[in-house]
Amino acid sequence: MSDVSPPKGSGPLARLEARLAWGLLAPTIAAVALVVILPLLAIFWISIKPVSLSDLRAPEVVIREDIRGDYESVGDEASIRYRLRNSSQDQPIRGVTITDTIPQGLAVFDLDPRCALDGRALFCDFGDWEGGFRETLMIPVMVEQSYLDTNLRPQDTDATVTGRASSVLSNATFTFDNFKRVFDGDEFWSVLWVTLFYTVFGTIGALLFGLFAAMLLNKSFKGQGILRGLYLFPYVSPVIAVAFAWILLFDPFSGSANALLIQMGVTQEAINFFGQRPLALIMVTLFEIWRYFPLSFLFILARMQSIESDMYEAADMDGASPFQQFWYLSVPQLLGILSVLFLLRFIWTFNKFDDIFLLTGGNAGTRTLTVNVYEQAFAVSNIGAGAAVAVVIFGCLLLFSFFFFRFISQEEGL
Amino acid sequence: MKHLRFGYVTAPVLGVMWTFVIALTVAIAMSFATGSAFRPSGLGALIWGAGLGLACLPGPVWKPVAAGIIVTIAALFGFGPIAIGDGVSGFSSLLGAAGTAGFAVLGLWIMLDEVAFGPINRHVFEAAIIKFLTGFGYIFFTAIVLIPFYVMVLTSLKNQAELIQNPLDFSVDLSKGWDLFRSYDELFTQFNFGTYLLNSFIISVLTVFITLLFAVPGAYAVARLRFRGRAAFSRSILLIYMVPMIVLALPIYIAFSMLGLRNSLGGIIMIYPVTTIPVALYMLQGYFRGLPAEIEEAGLMDGLSRLKVIWKITLPLSLPAMASVSLYVFMIAWNEFLLAFMLLDDPSKFTLTRGIASLNSSEIPRQHLMAGSVIATVPIMVLFLGLERFMTKGLTAGSVKG
Numbered sequence: 139m140s141d142v143s144p145p146k147g148s149g150p151l152a153r154l155e156a157r158l159a160w161g162l163l164a165p166t167i168a169a170v171a172l173v174v175i176l177p178l179l180a181i182f183w184i185s186i187k188p189v190s191l192s193d194l195r196a197p198e199v200v201i202r203e204d205i206r207g208d209y210e211s212v213g214d215e216a217s218i219r220y221r222l223r224n225s226s227q228d229q230p231i232r233g234v235t236i237t238d239t240i241p242q243g244l245a246v247f248d249l250d251p252r253c254a255l256d257g258r259a260l261f262c263d264f265g266d267w268e269g270g271f272r273e274t275l276m277i278p279v280m281v282e283q284s285y286l287d288t289n290l291r292p293q294d295t296d297a298t299v300t301g302r303a304s305s306v307l308s309n310a311t312f313t314f315d316n317f318k319r320v321f322d323g324d325e326f327w328s329v330l331w332v333t334l335f336y337t338v339f340g341t342i343g344a345l346l347f348g349l350f351a352a353m354l355l356n357k358s359f360k361g362q363g364i365l366r367g368l369y370l371f372p373y374v375s376p377v378i379a380v381a382f383a384w385i386l387l388f389d390p391f392s393g394s395a396n397a398l399l400i401q402m403g404v405t406q407e408a409i410n411f412f413g414q415r416p417l418a419l420i421m422v423t424l425f426e427i428w429r430y431f432p433l434s435f436l437f438i439l440a441r442m443q444s445i446e447s448d449m450y451e452a453a454d455m456d457g458a459s460p461f462q463q464f465w466y467l468s469v470p471q472l473l474g475i476l477s478v479l480f481l482l483r484f485i486w487t488f489n490k491f492d493d494i495f496l497l498t499g500g501n502a503g504t505r506t507l508t509v510n511v512y513e514q515a516f517a518v519s520n521i522g523a524g525a526a527v528a529v530v531i532f533g534c535l536l537l538f539s540f541f542f543f544r545f546i547s548q549e550e551g552l
Numbered sequence: 553m554k555h556l557r558f559g560y561v562t563a564p565v566l567g568v569m570w571t572f573v574i575a576l577t578v579a580i581a582m583s584f585a586t587g588s589a590f591r592p593s594g595l596g597a598l599i600w601g602a603g604l605g606l607a608c609l610p611g612p613v614w615k616p617v618a619a620g621i622i623v624t625i626a627a628l629f630g631f632g633p634i635a636i637g638d639g640v641s642g643f644s645s646l647l648g649a650a651g652t653a654g655f656a657v658l659g660l661w662i663m664l665d666e667v668a669f670g671p672i673n674r675h676v677f678e679a680a681i682i683k684f685l686t687g688f689g690y691i692f693f694t695a696i697v698l699i700p701f702y703v704m705v706l707t708s709l710k711n712q713a714e715l716i717q718n719p720l721d722f723s724v725d726l727s728k729g730w731d732l733f734r735s736y737d738e739l740f741t742q743f744n745f746g747t748y749l750l751n752s753f754i755i756s757v758l759t760v761f762i763t764l765l766f767a768v769p770g771a772y773a774v775a776r777l778r779f780r781g782r783a784a785f786s787r788s789i790l791l792i793y794m795v796p797m798i799v800l801a802l803p804i805y806i807a808f809s810m811l812g813l814r815n816s817l818g819g820i821i822m823i824y825p826v827t828t829i830p831v832a833l834y835m836l837q838g839y840f841r842g843l844p845a846e847i848e849e850a851g852l853m854d855g856l857s858r859l860k861v862i863w864k865i866t867l868p869l870s871l872p873a874m875a876s877v878s879l880y881v882f883m884i885a886w887n888e889f890l891l892a893f894m895l896l897d898d899p900s901k902f903t904l905t906r907g908i909a910s911l912n913s914s915e916i917p918r919q920h921l922m923a924g925s926v927i928a929t930v931p932i933m934v935l936f937l938g939l940e941r942f943m944t945k946g947l948t949a950g951s952v953k954g
Contacts, residue, residue: 177800
């Protein structure tokens with residue numbers, strides 16, 4: 139018998155299959171590259187640029203055109219007026235030109251030296267404009283009969299403007315001021331501390347609450363389905379709706395929670411739950427726990443229901459008490475899902491923006507890194523600094539995902 | 553722990569804790585329902601709770617019943633576990649007092665079912681503790697979940713003056729009839745909420761369709777086809793799913809500002825599906841892996857092409873998974889706030905969440921804000937409760953993002 143060895147390399151069928159696979163994945167890869175990868179690269183680029191919110195619009199020539207003077211009868215002298223300006227106060231525009239059509243029946247009898255007339259086509263070259271430049275161009279014309287007949291005004295035809303302006307985003311100015319700004323002072327460390335507090339306690343709290351709720355519902359009784367649905371409410375409803383409900387509930391002036399606490403004699407005067415340190419941070423963390431315990435609860439419950447009940451029966455026979463059964467049987471079984479959930483929730487809580495933004499707007503000592511991106515970019519109008527914070531977040535994320543793949547790959551067999 | 557394991561210690565201790573929990577619950581419930589002054593009394597719970605605990609140890613039924621009646625009367629006279637303020641109507645007082653005593657006795661009777669008066673073993677002791685924790689857990693979770701929604705719905709039915717006068721009074725004056733829903737009416741007639749509802753709905757449905765269009769072939773490729781880089785690919789899906797939205801929102805905002813795509817629903821529809829495709833792909837590929845490959849192979853042998861196999865065999869088999877994924881994607885798109893908030897400024901093009909955000913100003917009364925919240929919450933709740941089975945399955949299948 140001759141030697142039989144498995145084929146080496148990839149055969150035509152395998153290649154066909156691979157080509158089909160990439161074909162099927164291509165739309166997804168393209169879309170994700172466009173909306174995820176490209177913006178990520180953009181963030182790195184912007185973070186080393188001195189960009190503010192107002193720089194997002196490239197400077198352009200603003201033009202207004204109208205006709206002045208008498209233009210009621212034949213022989214009247216009028217002038218076409220162009221009011222021009224550079225929309226930016228500090229950025230220059232290079233090579234500004236205007237092209238327009240003079241309407242029928244307006245005879246130009248005096249022309250600005252910068253302009254040239256070819257038939258009815260007007261062309262003007264203004265050269266370079268500094269920031270804040272303004273100019274009014276008058277073109278005197280004589281009204282003829284055909285103008286009165288056609289009723290076509292100069293402003294009815296749009297003038298075409300050309301001009302090159304360099305945008306901060308695309309030129310070669312770089313700066314490290316954004317990062318300096320982000321890391322400068324105590325602010326960065328307080329933001330980092332708030333983020334860590336929120337993330338760690340939010341994650342652990344949601345896990346513990348989820349575990350407790352899952353144990354409650356891990357038995358069949360009438361109404362179990364209803365309760366399970368009910369306990370998922372915080373997670374499925376829109377964050378903006380529940381966040382405002384919380385704000386209203388804990389309002390210092392007309393909130394029910396304060397009224398209740400005062401009535402029960404816990405406090406003498408209203409507490410400003412979302413407005414004072416360090417209570418605001420604790421409240422947003424509680425909100426995070428409240429909103430996301432359903433998710434952990436769902437996963438833990440699914441895992442619990444897949445544990446064989448024989449094991450508990452055997453333990454019962456051996457005289458293990460309920461707490462011992464929980465500690466020595468349930469907890470080891472749940473450890474896998476708990477650690478996966480911890481890592482996932484940790485990363486997602488770290489990334490969370492909406493909740494804190496809606497509850498406190500990052501005030502009263504609740505500014506996390508993600509809220510700081512928004513604060514820097516839009517409240518302080520410094521897009522570059524916002525991008526720098528985003529880069530810091532991305533760095534943390536890479537670190538987390540390293541751990542994530544270390545542990546989760548074993549847990550999920552990915 | 554050992555010295556706790558006597559019926560005459562366990563019963564009073566549990567009695568005190570349970571009675572306090574019940575008194576607190578009843579006080580909060582009665583306050584929220586009627587707006588009148590109820591509060592739990594620590595001292596009352598301590599004294600009466602211990603007594604109730606002892607009375608509820610297994611024995612003749614008349615003992616707990618009598619104890620309950622005594623506690624009710626004590627509460628009505630002002631020294632029970634629940635303190636009733638002045639000026640509370642007789643019916644409310646009776647309801648509060650009897651409710652506290654009744655639920656306390658009922659709970660304790662169930663908890664102390666097997667607890668004897670003397671020494672008890674570890675099993676019985678821990679079973680009693682677990683029953684207490686279970687009861688407490690049900691009350692606790694139901695309360696924390698329901699209260700914000702209760703406040704949301706009832707605030708939307710009241711007016712500003714009533715709210716400030718007594719923030720606890722959520723009683724609804726039914727005699728007002730349809731006038732109760734005035735905030736809703738105003739939102740739809742003056743604040744354009746009909747359009748927002750429609751916008752949100754269209755965007756969500758389109759997002760679901762586009763997501764499935766991209767994710768189904770992708771998920772099939774990752775689940776079934778062998779190609780170099782498959783493992784790396786399925787990992788990077790997860791990685792993408794961890795990039796925070798705010799990091800992406802900033803460059804998207806800049807790009808949209810420059811391209812003039814801000815304030816257009818088209819721009820939103822371009823972005824939303826991409827945020828959901830990785831999740832959908834991950835959930836679907838998990839499901840596709842679970843389908844038997846033999847059926848598909850049979851289809852291939854019978855001369856179907858791969859694409860036909862997906863269309864005629866895989867898709868019909870995975871309808872439940874498609875339902876879960878669609879629901880989940882719909883929920884994400886419906887609830888999305890950040891991008892809508894950053895990219896939409898024109899009130900005629902708002903989505904519901906953006907519309908609610910615009911109601912958050914001092915000039916617009918609170919009940920409008922809450923009515924808007926209810927309008928956004930109800931459709932997703934109805935959808936979710938109707939299809940809860942798919943939802944829970946879908947959520948657990950996909951290690952889902954929040």
